[in-house]
Amino acid sequence: MLENNIxxxxxxxxxxxxxEFESALIGYAASIVKDEDRAKDVVQDTFIKLYEQDPEKVKESLKAWLFTVCRNRALDILRKEKRMVALVDEKADRLEGTTATPDRVADWDERVTQVMNALDRLSDNQRKVIRLKxxxxxxxxxxxxxxxxAPGNVGFLLHTGLKRLRALLPEDLLENSLRKQ
Incomplete structure (x- = not known):
């Protein structure tokens, strides 16, 4: 009965x-991540964390708690995306044997755009599990x-999502964009 009350x-x-706070949180997250869809993902993660919390611990400072978790989640996403881009940039520089030139930067921007566009063509669940992985x-x-x-569903979504990306992107582009060194 106690679990039911909780x-x-x-x-x-x-x-x-x-x-009370969803639209304000989306606006706040969007101001950090500069993208409304990613902001909505951040806010969704925030509400999932809220649901997982003990209600007694958050109800007195709900607004502050929500905005803190939202900010931290948005910053985590930015940091991880920066690391991913930095790793791929470093690998590309090593493969090229030189530092980036304007042509290479433009080429790299085009490749990133291709990957992002291909990811947008996946289902929400495929895109989510690929990003998490x-x-x-x-x-x-x-x-x-x-x-x-379910873990089996995660594996299936990863498999089918990567298979779809392989069909949409050149092989070298996919491997260089998703894999760490």
Missing amino acids: AVEREKIVHRALI FQQELSYKEISEATGL
Whole structure:
């Protein structure tokens, strides 16, 4: 019975937070990540974290808690994306044997755009698990816990998503964009 009361309390807090703060959180996250779709993902992650919290610990400072978690999540995403781009840039520089020239930078920007456009053509779940696997470096189990998907489903989504990306992108572009060194 106690667990049922906690679940009801969690749902009330999440419902209240959605009504009162969702649009403000999306705007705040968008100001950090500079993209509304990624901002919505950040806010979704924030609400998932809220649901996982003990209601008693967050209900008195709900607004501050939400904005803190939202900011931290947005900054985590930016840091991980920077690391991914830096690793790929470093690998590209090593492969080229020289530092980036304007032509190489333009070529690199075009490649990044191709990868992002291809990712946008995947289903939401495929895109999410691929980003969690390759940008966040999560294991299948961690992806399963973060998304609520079964580990087998995570593996299937990764397999089908990567297969679709392979069909959409040149092989060298896909490997250089997703894989760490």
